[in-house]
Amino acid sequence: MLVDESVDAHVLVIGSGGAGVRAAIEASRYGGVVLVSKTIAGKGGCTTMAEGGFNAVLREADSIDVHHEDTLKGGAYLNDPALVDALVHEAPERMNDLVRWGAVFDVTEDRQVAQRPFGGQRFPRTCYAGDRTGHELIMTLLDRLDATDAQLYQEVSVVDLVPDENGAIAGAIALDRDGSPVLFSADATVLATGGGTQVYDISTNSAAGTGDGFAMGYRAGAELIDMEMVQFHPTGAVYPYDARGRLVTEAVRGEGGILLNARRERFMEHYDPARMELSTRDVVARAIATEVLEGRGTNRGGVYLDVTHLPAETIETRLPVMLEQFLAFGVDIRREPMEVAPTAHHIMGGLRITPECRTTLSGLFACGEVSGGVHGANRLGGNALAETQVFGKRAGESAGKAPARGGRVDQTRVDGVLRMLDGFFEGAASPAAVRKDLKLTMWNQAGIFRTAPDLRTALGHIRRLADQRLCAASTANLLECCTVRNMCTTASLIVRCALLRPENRGAHVRRDATVITEPAMSPFCHTYVSLAREGIERREVAG
């Protein structure tokens, strides 16, 4: 197999979600930007699907410091404080960018961006466009991108990063729709590939959420942190079977929705009586999982999420997507409760970055869900969209300012990727079968409640799956093989880090935890994993 096409850029942005497009917009101020999108831009990734909102301090009565504290507390104090600083200070200005560029957010009577309450926050600071906030955001960003001279490659999927002779990241190899390789070389590369909870059987992520960026970054030698921190969103649909895991936005609870078990008890009283349904996602997800495990769930293995006490008009105007989706499956949420259960939603961990979005690899920047550290051990609803904009801009700026690279693309590494691709024509294992097996393994053995023996079993199984030689039925199927390979890698990173952290922290619960402390007093900081090393950082705890 040979490279069909070569594209040279100053900045290569990989990923067309909120972070990638924002990065490309910012980088375009410095010229020579190429944005590579696995899907038709605007249709891929999870930004488009984000429903509830964007956290930004916009009111006098709110404060940046409170947003900062809420984020740290919600993140079980595992967040990188410098990243949180950037997030909370710059989210308002990034929100203003969107409004200036034409975003249609809901507004109040006195012409301010409207805000709703979200879990774990002491002020209603979640800005929204009904329950299609992410869609609004991405459409606005694409309008803005169109006004720049960034070049867009759509339905071209990056399969590996490639270094130059000095080891700095110098670009990437991608496959176009037909499976023909394209080589992108660049002075700076921004990884904005989003998350990867598609490695779980039940997930809210789009089909694109396969963890490609974690895997490519890892293979290229970058260090990742806190990969065990997987957010299980409390409320995913449970029916029909094939749509299970589909996100039921936190805005449902933000607007007043209540959770009831099969006995119609408002069970959050027993888990977080102060915050009830608007507790943080880790707490609510575990509460629901516990109700179901202890036999108080519905026949389909969920609990009820009820908004029937709200005026129909509130549901129609504030939650139109929810109303429409449930109606399509025969449930009128104005009259009957939804059935929900936790679903794998967001990976808090990712490539280790500085506030300037530099990874541990020269020439490689990362932003959005593929990066780690902003959300710590649990992400607050509404902080992800804010993160895409704050760090998308930062990554774009850093990459734009990057100097021209000295070395040339390392041809031996390019050849290695091409050989790997050729190998898929001789493989025997069905990517579909491996994918299915992997997803079940992760759900059953590396899900909400974890133990070391389960995690070790999972890791062994994932390694066996990763060793299988995947088979591409045609050149157009090469991408599927690469994707399944990435899923195996991402899954193994999650499990390895889960084994490294012996405590309960935020979204990570070890039934066999050996260290029991309040999060703020934990002696541990980030887990880390790279080709070179793995471990868990310890920190000094006062008192």
Next chain:
Amino acid sequence: MKTITLAVSRFDPAVDAEPHLEEYTVRVNEGARVLHALHAIRDEHDPTLTYRYCCGSGQCGSCAVRVDGTPALACMAEARDGMTVEPLDLPVVKDLTVDMEPVIAKIARICPSPDAGLPAKEEIAAIKPLRDCIECLSCVSACPALQVTDFAGPTVLRQEMRLALDPRDSGDRITDAIAKGLFYCTTCKRCTEVCPKEIDIPGKAIEKLREVANRRGLTLPRHREVAQLVRETGRSVERTQPTFLEQVPEVIEPDGPVRGEVGFFVGCMFNGRVPQTALDAMEVMKRNGIRVLVPHDQVCCGSPLIRTGQTTDVEDLKRKNIEAFARRGITTVMTICAGCGATLKNDYETPFTIKDVTEVLTEYGIEPPAKLDVRATYHDPCHLLRGQGIRDQPRALLCNAVREFVEMPSQCCGAGGGVRSGIPEEAKALGAKRDEAVKATGADVVVTVCPFCEFHIADCTDVPVKNLVTVLLEGYRKKDAKTGE
């Protein structure tokens, strides 16, 4: 789990001259969507099956396909045994994937002026219904105007209106909209019917853009002539013979006992151009014991003005019409023109109920006519099928009045939305497609319930076109002739 069989369109440009259907039998879960059936084919039968999908929850617009001919999101439409899955009616890349990018590229981008602030709450509220579009291109696939013109497509015009409503935008959206085919839309609402977000593009975008165009003096000259006529005569159609209203009293008593009573809104076409059909309708009402009240001070419903964006005088027409019927204490107003009916139902707020003649006849029940010895097909008027949601009643009435009824695929004839007068070549081309469809049925007669459709299709085919009430009356006459023997 259940087993279903489906036919899927396959096409590989490298080896196939044209697409062909391939049949697959797969096991899927209860409640599975079309997308899951496609996954099952890919994972268990043929990994090379190509189709787009991403969010799996109706939010990204990647996966629209035609299911049994009608566009739908594969991730939301339920998989059915025996279904056929084909790509949208756009250039096919491979199997079910079509080339979406050229159409998406036509969707305008906002040009924000540098100093614009946040829009007001009402402005946001006006924009939001037009902002739900996920660019799945179902509407572009289904729009009849696109088959015969270079109309840019419903969602492209939707976006022009979304931008025209935004105080931050600095673009000239009306000029753009006209260049993209603003006057090509027949307002048939097929786009709304297939839209997964049910966006009323004709009502909320096209007609509104035409209104703005009107304020800027950009209405088509032929449409302006119609508005002038309405201003001068209260009617949108020039009289060519004694009008219906001139020929009938204000109260038409039935032949036998009175079973019911309706007001009758005649409409301009039936009043001035084809009054005989309206007179036929009166005969059918008399025969079935329904008293008809005909206020002579009724005027044009305003439909030709609303559809073409000339709304200045519409409020005056509405007031006159509502007064004409309300003053006489009429509680049910019957229309036999689909356009008038849809307008009275959707654009008016009336103190009385509006019913199409087929609804009235179905509710009261009619004396069965003798069956005419013909094979008949039925053309769905857009303003009846989608404008009023009436599909079954005319079919049931027709089935009882002819020897044989044969279905014809529903599609706009091209007469609506001011297209027949404004863009006659488009109307003619769409009419020619109706002629092909009529011929394919082998019918002796085309029956419909809209004077605009009737008039236009008659111009485009040599098969006779008749209003349903005329067919019913002919059935009664045949019956009477037999009895007379």
